[in-house]
Amino acid sequence: MNVIEASGLGKRYGGTWALRECALAIPAGHVAALVGPNGAGKTTLLHLAVGLAAPTVGTVTVLGGRPAGSPAALDGIAFVAQDTPLYKNLPAADMLHLTRNLNRRFDQGYARARLADLGIPLKRKAGHMSGGQQAQLALTLALARRPRLLVLDEPMAMLDPLARHDFMAAVMTAVADDGVSVLLSSHVLAELERVADYLILMSRGRVQVAGDVDDLLAGHRVLTGPAAGAGRYAERLSVVHARYGAAQAHLLVRTSGATDPVPPGWEAHPVSLEELTLAYLREPGAAALPGPARARDAEPTEVTK
Amino acid sequence: MTIDKGISRAGGRADASSPGAGGGDGPAAAARGPASPIEFRLDPASGVPTYLQLVQQVEHALRLGYLKPGDQLPKVRDAVAALAINPNTVLKAYRELETKGLAAGRPGQGTFVQATLSQIALPELTVLHRSLLGWLASADAAGLDEDGMAALFTTALREFRGRRGGSGGRRGAAGGGTEGVA
Amino acid sequence: MTTLTVPARPDRDASLRPVPWRRMAWVTWRQHRLTLAGVAALFGVAAVYLLITGLQMHHAYAAVAACRPAGSGTCRGVADNFLNTYAPSVGPVLGLLQVIPPLIGAFAGATVLARELETGTFRYAWTQGFGRARWTVAKLVPLAVAVTVAAGAFSVLVSWYIQPIFGAGDHNGPLYPTIFDLRGVALAAWTLAAFAIGGLAGILIRRVIPAMFATFAVWAGLAFVTGWFLRRHYEAPLITTNPNFAAPAWVLSQVWTRGGSPASLSMINQTLHGVDIQAVTPGQFQPGPATPASIDPVHYLIQHGYTQLTTYQPDSRFWPFQWIEGGWLLALSLLLIATSVWLVRRRAA
Numbered sequence: 085m086n087v088i089e090a091s092g093l094g095k096r097y098g099g100t101w102a103l104r105e106c107a108l109a110i111p112a113g114h115v116a117a118l119v120g121p122n123g124a125g126k127t128t129l130l131h132l133a134v135g136l137a138a139p140t141v142g143t144v145t146v147l148g149g150r151p152a153g154s155p156a157a158l159d160g161i162a163f164v165a166q167d168t169p170l171y172k173n174l175p176a177a178d179m180l181h182l183t184r185n186l187n188r189r190f191d192q193g194y195a196r197a198r199l200a201d202l203g204i205p206l207k208r209k210a211g212h213m214s215g216g217q218q219a220q221l222a223l224t225l226a227l228a229r230r231p232r233l234l235v236l237d238e239p240m241a242m243l244d245p246l247a248r249h250d251f252m253a254a255v256m257t258a259v260a261d262d263g264v265s266v267l268l269s270s271h272v273l274a275e276l277e278r279v280a281d282y283l284i285l286m287s288r289g290r291v292q293v294a295g296d297v298d299d300l301l302a303g304h305r306v307l308t309g310p311a312a313g314a315g316r317y318a319e320r321l322s323v324v325h326a327r328y329g330a331a332q333a334h335l336l337v338r339t340s341g342a343t344d345p346v347p348p349g350w351e352a353h354p355v356s357l358e359e360l361t362l363a364y365l366r367e368p369g370a371a372a373l374p375g376p377a378r379a380r381d382a383e384p385t386e387v388t389k
Numbered sequence: 390m391t392i393d394k395g396i397s398r399a400g401g402r403a404d405a406s407s408p409g410a411g412g413g414d415g416p417a418a419a420a421r422g423p424a425s426p427i428e429f430r431l432d433p434a435s436g437v438p439t440y441l442q443l444v445q446q447v448e449h450a451l452r453l454g455y456l457k458p459g460d461q462l463p464k465v466r467d468a469v470a471a472l473a474i475n476p477n478t479v480l481k482a483y484r485e486l487e488t489k490g491l492a493a494g495r496p497g498q499g500t501f502v503q504a505t506l507s508q509i510a511l512p513e514l515t516v517l518h519r520s521l522l523g524w525l526a527s528a529d530a531a532g533l534d535e536d537g538m539a540a541l542f543t544t545a546l547r548e549f550r551g552r553r554g555g556s557g558g559r560r561g562a563a564g565g566g567t568e569g570v571a
Numbered sequence: 572m573t574t575l576t577v578p579a580r581p582d583r584d585a586s587l588r589p590v591p592w593r594r595m596a597w598v599t600w601r602q603h604r605l606t607l608a609g610v611a612a613l614f615g616v617a618a619v620y621l622l623i624t625g626l627q628m629h630h631a632y633a634a635v636a637a638c639r640p641a642g643s644g645t646c647r648g649v650a651d652n653f654l655n656t657y658a659p660s661v662g663p664v665l666g667l668l669q670v671i672p673p674l675i676g677a678f679a680g681a682t683v684l685a686r687e688l689e690t691g692t693f694r695y696a697w698t699q700g701f702g703r704a705r706w707t708v709a710k711l712v713p714l715a716v717a718v719t720v721a722a723g724a725f726s727v728l729v730s731w732y733i734q735p736i737f738g739a740g741d742h743n744g745p746l747y748p749t750i751f752d753l754r755g756v757a758l759a760a761w762t763l764a765a766f767a768i769g770g771l772a773g774i775l776i777r778r779v780i781p782a783m784f785a786t787f788a789v790w791a792g793l794a795f796v797t798g799w800f801l802r803r804h805y806e807a808p809l810i811t812t813n814p815n816f817a818a819p820a821w822v823l824s825q826v827w828t829r830g831g832s833p834a835s836l837s838m839i840n841q842t843l844h845g846v847d848i849q850a851v852t853p854g855q856f857q858p859g860p861a862t863p864a865s866i867d868p869v870h871y872l873i874q875h876g877y878t879q880l881t882t883y884q885p886d887s888r889f890w891p892f893q894w895i896e897g898g899w900l901l902a903l904s905l906l907l908i909a910t911s912v913w914l915v916r917r918r919a920a
Contacts, residue, residue: 115475134698138917155589158700165694171602172690178601185594186699186706222695231698252473260466260476278431278474345490357435 085112085148086121087233087265088133092142095128101299102128104289109374110282112206112232114296114357115259118269119361124157124286126269127166130237131365133267134163147232159188162226166237168218175236176204176221183225195228196253197352208216216247223251228259234258236268292364293372297357300372304360305336309350324361324370336363338372425463427455431472439474443482447491451506462492462500590701595709595829604713606679610718613671614725625732628657632735650739655858661736665749669728672762673790675718677783680769683710684911688777697915707915711908716765722762730754745889746821748798760806760900765790797896805895808882813870820883822886827853828878842875843868 086109088218093106103125110116118126131137132144150156170179176199184190195346199206202220210218219239226234234255256279258264268277269360283300285293293300304324307317314333318326322338338357346352355363364370427450429443437445450456465479483500486492493503528538579746595612600607635653638646687693697703701769731751745751769786776782803823816822839850847859848868856868869879884892 102718103470115477136694136697155700155702158698158702161698163694163698165691165698167691169691169693169695171692174601182598182601183699185598186590186696186701187586188590188700253470256473256476257466258468260469278472278478281475315517350529 086110087112087114087148088146088267089140089149090132090144093129093132093139093144094141095125096131096138096140101140101289103132106291107373108284108291108294110265110284110294112265113263115256115266115268115279116282116283116284117273117276118267118284118286119273119276120269120271120286121365122271123269123288123295125289126236126271126286128289129286130163130235130267130269133355134161134235136163153279159361160232161235162220162229162231162233163221163235164226164237164239166241168222168239168242170210170218173209173242175207175209176213177206179210179221179225180206180228187229189230191228191230195224198224202250211219216244217384219243219247219251220254223254227254227264230262231264232309234264234266234268236266238269238271240270248275268368273358273361274371280357283357283361285361287365287368290371291373292368293361295372295374296386300360301357303340303372304336304338304355306353306355306359307337307346307350308353309335309347311335313349317350324372325367398453425461425467426450427463429463429468431474440478440482440485443468443479444485446488447482447502448506451491451502456502458502458504460502461498462486462502464499589705590686592705592709595706595765596713599710599713603679603710605685606682606714607717609904610675610679610721613674614721617668617671618728620664621728621732624660625728625761628732628735631657632738635735635739647732652892653739654736654741658736658741660670661733662749665753668753669749669794671725672758672765673723673787673794675762676765676767676769676790677786679714679718680766680781681773681782681786683714683770684773684915685779686773687784688774689779704912704916707912711770712727713762715904715908718766719759719763723756723759726754726756729758739749744819744886746802746884746886746892751802751889751892752794752798752896755890756897757893757900760897760904761790761794763904763906764793766902767904767911768793770911771907771914774911774918778901794876801885802892802896805892806884806888807883811881811883812878813881814873814879816881816883819886820881821886823884825854825879825881828880829876834877838878839872841875842872846871 088108090106090108090234093103093108094101095103106129117386118129120126124308128137132139133146133152135157138153146152146157147160150160171182174182180192180195180199183195196206199221202217202224203315204213204217204221210221213221219242223236223239236255240251243251252275255268268276281297283293283297284291294304307321309332311315311331311333314326314328314335318335321335323335324338324344325336327334336359352386364372427446429446431439431442435442447456447462456462462483465476465483468474468479469476483492483494486500487494490504491502491506492500494500525538527540533541631653635646635650638649640646687696693703696706699706701709731743733754737745743750745754751757765786769782769788770788772782772785773779776785803821808823826840829838836850836853839853843850843856845861846864846866846868847861848871849857849859850868851857858866858868874880
């Protein structure tokens with residue numbers, strides 16, 4: 085089952101396209117990281133997936149084909165928006181009661197236990213809590229709904245490092261216990277590297293990279309070699325990004341597998357997720373998408389072996 | 390901190406229908422055995438993939454005697470709660486250990502240490518240690534600095550592994566992956 | 572790669588019953604109980620004032636009602652005395668009461684949707700399982716009913732309060748604009764309409780304070796237009812040529828005609844020149860030094876071929892007009908609420 089499927093998805097606000105030609109198929113059982121600079125369209129994509137926005141073109145379905153925003157979709161997806169909106173004048177206990185009343189499924193015991201663990205008093209109003217506590221409360225409400233998919237929009241933007249760790253630990257524990265799929269967005273890749281096993285990289289309203297992290301890392305490597313001959317190889321290989329020194333060049337290439345032969349005189353190194361992300365962000369025309377790659381500008385992105 | 394929350398509170402969860410988390414590891418809320426002898430830690434700057442770090446920590450613990458056959462490895466849930474990592478990473482590490490024959494999962498109970506790393510007899514170890522010291526002295530005499538020695542050793546190790554046919558699935562080590570020599 | 576693929580629970584999607592409506596009852600109550608308390612307080616304070624002054628008035632009116640023989644000059648004087656004492660303070664009170672429906676519309680109606688949109692909490696509320704359209708209905712309808720019922724109860728008190736004034740023969744009868752929409756079903760209907768306008772303003776404007784102002788302005792405009800232009804046409808007004816028309820009614824206009832066409836002021840003055848009477852307005856006559864003592868300008872004009880046409884709505888049409896006004900306000904309110912729900916459905920993030 086795919087937790088999110090998008091086809092030709094686009095969203096326009098006024099005259100600007102916040103998202104264009106988005107095609108995704110995120111499988112279930114993953115923790116998917118949606119990464120990209122500010123303004124890349126991450127929030128737009130998330131809002132389309134949870135039904136807060138309607139597409140201008142294209143379609144998006146969730147949880148195995150349910151239309152986004154439909155009652156079936158709302159039932160299975162829990163969303164925590166940016167800035168964790170809560171009713172500031174309601175105490176935590178009332179927020180629990182409220183969420184219970186608005187949903188078919190709500191694990192009251194789990195929610196209370198979690199809040200007790202975190203030291204969040206039930207009587208405290210949401211507006212009087214620290215940023216970290218608010219985020220944890222919002223997460224508790226979402227997890228207590230026992231969703232199939234948890235969607236988090238930049239959940240840790242306002243959190244200090246300890247709060248961030250606790251937050252992510254809570255999400256990962258829920259994944260371990262319930263098998264819930266997660267889609268979370270951030271403009272800081274580093275904090276998602278340890279948790280993500282599916283990566284979606286967005287830039288300027290388009291999805292540049294989408295795929296399983298292990299597959300992506302296995303499918304790319306850096307070739308380091310003499311700058312003089314680099315141009316020759318660059319034409320034959322699928323180069324995503326190249327950096328040239330006077331004598332040395334680094335080419336980040338897509339491979340068809342670890343058994344691709346290394347050109348003589350060159351060395352191959354594995355790439356880190358961060359290096360991969362930066363390379364694609366620097367090359368707006370490049371893409372690494374599952375299935376046939378779209379022809380973009382001059383960059384060859386399809387593996388020709 | 391989170392570690393305590395992970396262990397102490399799981400028993401108090403009201404949702405008794407919480408099922409296992411796949412693989413060979415099942416966090417049964419009711420039957421909790423004693424905690425694992427070891428705790429995992431993470432070095433985010435080491436450049437080594439997370440799952441590999443966990444595998445190496447288990448092997449290291451085995452070598453040093455922290456783990457003995459029959460001991461339970463940390464439950465997936467506990468590791469995840471302590472380190473805030475993807476459960477799949479822990480599962481991957483445990484699968485790797487299973488492939489190596491070092492651990493085995495018992496459904497509904499957890500993952501347990503099965504064998505030890507082959508122990509080399511002490512005299513043999515001493516001989517190897519001494520010859521290595523000799524090699525280091527020669528390298529030093531030839532003008533190699535410490536980094537140079539490490540690089541040479543790593544290259545040779547790679548060659549040796551390649552000739553032997555490296556263990557499958559180790560993406561970080563197979564093919565052409567090494568730390569490059571500047 | 573293999574992943575954590577164990578589904579957390581068996582698939583129950585086959586029977587996806589919607590979350591029951593009654594669950595929202597607590598939600599609406601908890602989130603709007605202050606608003607409801609405010610509405611109750613507003614009506615409560617006004618009720619207390621009406622009770623206190625109304626009791627005073629009723630006490631004083633007892634003497635007027637008991638005066639015998641009814642209709643005589645003395646009793647007329649007693650009644651006029653009563654009116655001179657109490658009528659002047661009633662006017663401002665009625666004016667203040669007119670402000671209650673739009674206040675309720677602004678504070679109770681406009682805040683429901685506007686606050687969610689302004690604070691961003693709609694991103695929480697509209698992603699819960701209940702569904703945003705049903706959520707909107709479950710909020711707007713109970714609140715609408717509550718304010719309508721409260722207003723309806725209050726209007727009974729207003730009728731009781733104003734009764735001595737009518738009984739003493741005030742020339743501004745029940746149909747008069749300043750009192751008509753505070754009694755009968757009109758007050759409830761106008762309050763409901765204010766609430767519905769507020770709700771729609773909330774979803775259109777998305778900010779609380781501007782939505783409240785807009786609600787007030789729109790309601791005031793609608794009330795003014797209805798009171799001064801629309802209401803008089805609910806049924807065709809009656810016209811009489813009787814110069815001594817004194818039946819209880821809402822007089823809309825009085826004009827002079829001659830020979831079938833309206834008579835201008837200058838024409839009237841020309842005619843009255845002969846008895847040295849100056850017509851300041853068609854209803855006001857200024858006798859001059861040479862005016863004979865027993866001349867009545869109205870009769871004089873009638874003798875000279877003029878006809879006085881009085882257009883009026885009889886007080887007996889009070890309840891028919893109430894139902895007509897209540898009816899179209901109810902329809903309008905339902906339409907506005909339905910539009911609000913439809914807009915919530917359509918609205919993008």
